[in-house]
Amino acid sequence: MPELDHEHVAIRTGPRSGLPVIVAVHSTALGQAVGGCRVWRYADWRDGLTDALRLSAGMTAKCAVAGLANGGGKTVVAVPEGTELDPALRRRVLEDVADAVASLDGTYATGPDVGTSPEDMAVIGERTAHVFCRPVERGGSGDSSPATALGTLAALRAVRHRLHGTPALKGARVSLVGLGSVGLRLAGLLAEEGAELLVSDIDPAKRAPARELGATWTSPGQALTAEADILVPAALGGILTGDVVPELRCAAIAGPANNQLATEPVADLLHERGILWVPDYVVSAGGAINALAVELRHETPEEARVRVEAIEHTVTELLHEAEHRNVTPARAATDLARRRLDAARARRPVT
Numbered sequence: 001m002p003e004l005d006h007e008h009v010a011i012r013t014g015p016r017s018g019l020p021v022i023v024a025v026h027s028t029a030l031g032q033a034v035g036g037c038r039v040w041r042y043a044d045w046r047d048g049l050t051d052a053l054r055l056s057a058g059m060t061a062k063c064a065v066a067g068l069a070n071g072g073g074k075t076v077v078a079v080p081e082g083t084e085l086d087p088a089l090r091r092r093v094l095e096d097v098a099d100a101v102a103s104l105d106g107t108y109a110t111g112p113d114v115g116t117s118p119e120d121m122a123v124i125g126e127r128t129a130h131v132f133c134r135p136v137e138r139g140g141s142g143d144s145s146p147a148t149a150l151g152t153l154a155a156l157r158a159v160r161h162r163l164h165g166t167p168a169l170k171g172a173r174v175s176l177v178g179l180g181s182v183g184l185r186l187a188g189l190l191a192e193e194g195a196e197l198l199v200s201d202i203d204p205a206k207r208a209p210a211r212e213l214g215a216t217w218t219s220p221g222q223a224l225t226a227e228a229d230i231l232v233p234a235a236l237g238g239i240l241t242g243d244v245v246p247e248l249r250c251a252a253i254a255g256p257a258n259n260q261l262a263t264e265p266v267a268d269l270l271h272e273r274g275i276l277w278v279p280d281y282v283v284s285a286g287g288a289i290n291a292l293a294v295e296l297r298h299e300t301p302e303e304a305r306v307r308v309e310a311i312e313h314t315v316t317e318l319l320h321e322a323e324h325r326n327v328t329p330a331r332a333a334t335d336l337a338r339r340r341l342d343a344a345r346a347r348r349p350v351t
């Protein structure tokens, strides 16, 4: 059994909702732990706990590599199969989450994730100040997707530079899987830059906006294995499997979709095939960077934008280090996170 390396894990049956509310604080070595609130269906609440442990550790790495003075945490509400989350129950769930977050005295702040929205964060904000991304009119920084898309664009510039010696994306062949909140915005930014876009989504309604951008529409399966300079996963996780790797015809992969690798060793398979894979948690950090800059540091949108665009520099440095040490960018990223965490722990004596 692996060791528990989380600072604090709180599991309670929500007194109002009766549903399992799990808050995992992985690390506060760099500062207050941050990470979204996932409200999702699980066959067994223990699967929700596994998710919370994994996702909160991922947030620690994300913040550390992005150079943020924050640690990682996550909230999971494990909704049992067959439970209908009507508006009344949803409110009770959010109030239970708010009280669980408040009980941690500011060591952790939550935000939106799969199954929650900025509006939900406003409900949580009625009971605790430790919440990010409420709607702008309710005092938050709102939807994080625009900043996530902008940060992904910055990562793509770094990849393009590494592949072709220029950060300009004009003429770059980009294959994008998933035209949701982030993917569609990113497609728009790439179209403005003059990239050659191949796009896909399981939702046929996304075909019309794709056409408006002048992008070529294809099926998700074909987009995944299309000949391209850069493949951009922007839908759900797990699309890079051991079986898919031999079929890929792209030079690099960089996208915001969480947990793209079906299993960790796929990073090595990609490396062996000479395909550059930039870890998703590095590429997708723009939303968190923006929310923390605006809400914690009270920076202007322009100052926050500069921080988000610095993802280009972060990725450039990572790719440089990976090449220099002949390791995968994934390895270079985890090593960087570990160095920053170790340095922070060494500075902060145990009380």
Ligand SMILES: NC(=O)c1ccc[n+]([C@@H]2O[C@H](COP(=O)([O-])OP(=O)(O)OC[C@H]3O[C@@H](n4cnc5c(N)ncnc54)[C@H](O)[C@@H]3O)[C@@H](O)[C@H]2O)c1
Binding pocket: 144, 145, 146, 148, 177, 178, 179, 180, 181, 182, 183, 200, 201, 202, 203, 206, 220, 234, 235, 236, 237, 256, 257, 258, 284, 285, 287
């Ligand atoms: N929104 C953010 O700020 C943010 C931040 C960090 C990471 N992410 C990650 O980025 C990804 C996209 O986020 P989003 O907010 O745009 O989500 P979203 O739900 O708005 O969009 C996802 C899109 O993917 C499509 N899709 C689902 N399965 C697909 C498949 N098999 N093939 C092709 N398309 C498929 C959906 O139809 C939808 O259009 C997610 O993995 C998310 O966890 C998002």
